[in-house]
Amino acid sequence: MKKILLVGCPNVGKSVIFSRLTGIDVISSNYPGTTVEITKGYLKVGQETYEVIDLPGSYSLDPTCKAEEVTVNLLQQYLESKESTIVVNILDATNLERNLNLTLQLIQRKIPLILVLNFWDEVKHKGITIDYEKLEELLGIPVIPTCARSGEGIKELTQRINQAKISNYNFVPEQKWYKIGSIVEQVQKVTHRHHTFLERLSEISIRPSTGLPLALVVLFLTFFITRILAESLITYVCDPLFHNLYLPVIKKFIIKTVHLKLLQDIFLGITPEPMESFGILTTGLYIPFVVVLPYVIAFYFILGILEDTGYLPRLATLLDRFLHKLGIHGYSSIPILLGFGCKVPGILATRILETTREKIIAIVLILMLTPCIPQSAMIVSLISPFGIRYVFLVFLIIFLNGIFFSYILNKIFPKIEISELFLEIPPYRLIHLPTLTKKLYVRIKQFIFDAVPLIIIGIIIINIFELTGVNTRITNIIGKYFVSILGLPEEISSIVILGFLRKDVSIALLSPYKLDIKQLIVATIFMTLYLPCVSTFFTILKEQGIKNTIVIVVLTFISGTVLAYVIKTLIFNFF
Amino acid sequence: MKKDLTQVKAGQKYKIVEILGGHRLQKKLDALGIRIGIEIKKITSISSKGPIIIQIAETQLALGYGIAKKIIVEGNM
Incomplete structure (x- = not known):
């Protein structure tokens, strides 16, 4: 059976997308590290049934901690298996630059890819505009904006799942941040905006x-x-x-x-x-x-x-x-x-x-x-x-x-030395x-x-x-x-x-x-x-x-x- | 003037000029886009030896005191 791996940084909403695709209810929360185990489910598109696998989040394919090592090893195992596997790379669209780091690493591995820009609703609120069609053109892989919570974009994702492609975007690893910078410059515009109530609450708390x-x-x-x-x-x-x-x-x-x-x-x-x-x-x-x-x-x-x-x-x-x-x-x-x-x-x-x-x-x-x-x-x-x-x-x-x-x-x-806190603080989100x-x-x-x-x-x-x-x-x-x-x-x-x-x-x-x-x-x-x-x-x-x-x-x-x-x-x- | 992240005032932007510590830490920070030459904002620090909260682009991050100590910045002190 063809496999779909959901890969992305922590707290980008992989588990919500997984629930949407497979109809299986899994626990999702607004903090990095909610998912520690892999979850599997099935998605039927036309005549084809795919096995969908939700992997715990990782910031990088070059693991920096034990938890990431587990994710990266799992990914490796799936990719090395004979069965055809595609990767749906889910990004937090409000943090495009940082999230593209993982994307470029996936591109480098020559894996059939689809990009999902999640939190599309928040992008608008934050005064960010992203030209996703341009991004699709630059990278040569499908790019789909979604709002997993409301289900927006999920239909497009399932319809385009068979369009997953190996990107032929070329770069030398040493230049990755420079390349990411230039991609972001071409597709994203940020307009100034005032601090919202939730941001002020964040500071207070x-x-x-x-x-x-x-x-x-x-x-x-x-x-x-x-x-x-x-x-x-x-x-x-x-x-x-x-x-x-x-x-x-x-x-x-x-x-x-x-x-x-x-x-x-x-x-x-x-x-x-x-x-x-x-x-x-x-x-x-x-x-x-x-x-x-x-x-x-x-x-x-x-x-x-x-x-x-x-x-x-x-x-x-x-x-x-x-x-x-x-x-x-x-x-x-x-x-x-x-x-x-x-x-x-x-x-x-x-x-x-x-x-x-x-x-x-x-x-x-x-x-x-x-x-x-x-x-x-x-x-x-x-x-x-x-x-x-x-x-x-x-x-x-x-x-x-x-x-x-x-x-x-x-x-x-x-x-032994206590390891140090290293924790992303997600924005406050409404219930x-x-x-x-x-x-x-x-x-x-x-x-x-x-x-x-x-x-x-x-x-x-x-x-x-x-x-x-x-x-x-x-x-x-x-x-x-x-x-x-x-x-x-x-x-x-x-x-x-x-x-x-x-x-x-x-x-x-x-x-x-x-x-x-x-x-x-x-x-x-x-x-x-x-x-x-x-x-x-x-x-x-x-x-x-x-x-x-x-x-x-x-x-x-x-x-x-x-x-x-x-x-x-x-x-x-x-x- | 170069200082580490624990020594500078909160509420302002700084440029990272050096990251002390091993390859492992560099890699960990790099995965989130924290690298030499970029600008970060120090949001606040928790107590005297507690974590430091920084912002890089739209991401806020809590860094343990020991990590913050290894990030050397310059800018308006």
Whole structure:
């Protein structure tokens, strides 16, 4: 099958074009490095079907960092394979000169090419005019202006895909910038214009005197709005729907169709309280859809806004100096923030960091600074009846411990030079609601398909443990450690172990045991830190290999246990 | 007068006259069009040893302090 490779600098909109061409929804954001893995899809033009491949961005074909090396090697592999391959080179038309650097390198490799000038709408706004027909003539390859967000130009791109050509534009590599300069001079005119509101906002958000207070406000609002949105969804939508609509129907249905009492109990649980019954169709769906999903929706909605406006690279720049003290540079704040939602995409995003040392420190921070959003939702749900200040306390303890731990880690790890921040700050862009909603939809779908089955499996396992007496056996083996180290009742040992499968369900299953607030604080802190969940574990394994994974898991386990012990000793003795 | 990017005032344009440091850094900067002879604008710096933000044509870029230290510029100081 013929292949189409999408190649371009970071943050030029390759993933949006990919979505447009293939109809596959992929996550795209307004910061360099959103795509770290290659995505494949198909495009049908007339009788011909093409395989479309979205590659992570690279500024140059002569790689300057590990992440670029991966992209360039992939490109090389595709080009060397027997199948016919064309490259669609996507450019940020507002940065023609810089983007043409990559184009000339592609031309030099004698690859069949098509140029796409994306952000065509912004070009007009910025007072730039580009004579794309002239550019086509100069380079001898098709040039198509697009606005991927709105879909403008995509049709022309598909129609002209078979016109991809090897350019016979000649130049000596040493003269490339001179050549680029002369091309730009011939095709582009820039007229003077005033600073826009977004540009002024950009300055405000990056200059430290105004940027740091703004960053605090943004972070505060992120958590505040997430909570308000989520709690409103729970109180006014999910919980009423569950109790008034779903529960009566499903109860009637099960009681009518299933006559065996044991099966009825497995499906519906033994008590009417949905958080305590352990029924597959009651607790098993109440946890993911009523308690957790609203938080997932709310958090990813806010995160989507931060990603799409382009705020994150600014935050990363502001935090650079502070993060250097922990042994990483500012870019790591993006994976860490993604990790607030789910650890898996956070860990994948560390791929863009330069050294293994930085990656390990960033992963440790991702794991330790905060629980993931489903787990956070459960902590809020369990602890807030005692007072929201306790929720705050738990998060603060976890957060400070994470900072402290990675500070120490940075001190004891064999020192090498920290690589430096080198980050493009994209212009602020207005939110495009369809793009934002689509991204939210992709993430919610991922949560439902990945998480809900695991939550239900978790509940089934606990039911089986209970029925077969495995629970008692686990309690007998490790229960006494729970009592002595954590001050927790020994019966919950098997539930805590279940946290390896999924943390949210494991914390939810604590609710029938009526722990007091002190025990809850210790339990939630311990369960956040003691082990990564199984999906996170395998992601670390894939990214870092067995040796580093063991190091990371052992370190976080020790830290989690020590912290929980210290906190238990403090609050049980002094409060 | 030659100074590095960390020493010059923000809000003004400068010409790059020298890039210290190895081939790797030169290559990295060149990929984004940052090279000897071109004009860049220093937008701002974050704290005393934090990153420097520069603008080259329409692109804004945050450079770590260590990188900025290696870019030597001249112009209105």
